[in-house]
Amino acid sequence: MSTQETSPNQSMRVSVKNRCACCNSNGVALYGEQGDRLFNTPGKWTIYKCSNARCELMWLNPMPVEEDLYLAYQNYYTHAFSTPKKSSLFLRIKSAHQALHFNHPTKESGSTAQLLSKLITRLNFFKESMDYPLIFFKDLPHGNLLELGVGSGETLKQFSDWGWQAEGLDFDPEAVKACALRGLQVRQGDLHSQKFASETFNAIFSAHVMEHVPQPIELIAEGFRILKPGGLFVAVTPNGKSALHSLFKKDWRGLEPPRHLHIFTKEALLSSAKQAGFSKVKVITSNFSAAGVFSASARLKTNCQNSFPLRLLSNLARLILTFYWRFYPDSGEELILIAEK
Template sequence: MVDAVFHVAPGRWTLWRCAGCEAAYLDPRPNAASIGRAYSRYYTHASEPAKNFLIPGDRPDLRAKRALHLSHYAREYGHRGDEAMPLGWLLFAASPWRRARAGQFIRHVPAPESEPDVLLDVGCGDGGFLRLARALGYAARGIEFDPQAAKLAQAQGFDVFVGGVDDAPLVDCSLAQVTLSHVIEHLHDPVAALARLHAAMRRGGRIWLQTPNIDSHGAQRFGTAWRGLEAPRHLVMFNVASLGAALRRAGFDDVQRMAPQLDAAFYIEQSQEMAQGKDPYAGDRARRRAARSEGKAWDRAALVDPDHAESVTLVAFKR
């Protein structure tokens, strides 16, 4: 494999699959000193966070959509919302597709139990999810390796540590919620990082993780051109079983698989471009429409069989 996404890291790599734990490991693995070059064009480098219809004031044109979702979140996750549409939750009750998408929007985060419950987003980027967590009532904090992205999150008033989990000043038994969205695959020692996060969580605390699924339909179809591999930035690749095993090794209990992220169109479009040696971010409109159509079929299949979705989403608890 080569760096077929951002084309900034010279070299070739092999991905080895462990017959025991089922995880896959990049070889040779970049060390902490050399990996920086691979992130020089990474997409956390944004000028401002994206607008989110769930954050008050961001998208007034989508007020009705927000009211519908707040109704579902109140019933399913215990969130309070004065703007919730009465009986709007019925629309989600009738549609597994809508429930899956709505849960992913908020990373399945329940309402805070007390004031102020602390949510830590590891790999918070420019603070997009921190803004949403704050709107949901959490005291939101972040860890971000990219100083440029962290600076933007800090400018919005968030406490963001620049660096990795190993170096972050975490207070034991203080965190109610921890989220890692497409982060665990970037870590040199995922289990050690999870164990440190476990120590920093209070009893009853919950961790949420999402990562590309090495057992996905796309990985089987596209092989080394699958967008989820992203050598050399993705150091360890997981499936449902291996990610669950990593969480249990780190001390977590009650590992649960969540409804999948319905993101197949992204993986299809970008993998097709990469298979042809093209820039995956330079696809044309026709290919994007075709990928969107095929992606819907893949996503419907993933709702039935999440083990082969493009991403794995798990939650686990500290008991």
């Protein structure tokens, strides 16, 4: 591994990563000359794929050095916070569903939303979106919970309202400020720098954080250390073997260079959790973000604008993908790691 100087078209220093962070196998170039088409970070990036068929982790090579990663987030969406808007009909239906099935307190459901939630649950196509993220912790007594990467704080507030002693962690000072304005407890920095005592938390949750981390196995290992016995580490991350990646290839929204440093497969994520110390581990896939990923990938591929026909097509694609998932359960858009200490 050797660090390279900043080149004229590359705003960040980079480091060569020829070997897989999960199994140490050699990598081969999968997609070359990838630019940041989402937030316009300067530079071109190559995405490698592990040559081990039992792993197939993907990663950036060369990869930005950790000290310069902040440069990839200058225009990132977490900097665009806004006042929460009135809930959509779907969010009211979701609130009614979670009140009914998880005893989650809500002020936004009504008889119509409750009726529609029961109907949609019976159809089973949107149930995973309405269950998320409470379903993973439904059998765990409420205690101390840590969320890694809080964004706008919506999920953290959801856990707090549900009765957890919830706190968050985010590297972005703007995210920390926005959450503080909502009365949420959020620390700034990375997990290791917090120096939490061993066995502090009953649960750790992260949604779309793992792909941004330079040393993901070290992150999971630190999570293992600070979890109490019987605690759960739940992590959601893009699925490198998803149906949408197979469809869109280099235009797949899940790639997102240069912020997504590692893209996991089910096998790579299972192996990483076991290397980090977990023995009770499972990885499942789901499609709760499939409509949004389909829409974003289609726009990257065709340069089209967001529109009502595209939103309609994206939701139709999500229905098809959910049906397909019933026969191919590893094809979902996101991987979900569920690891018990």
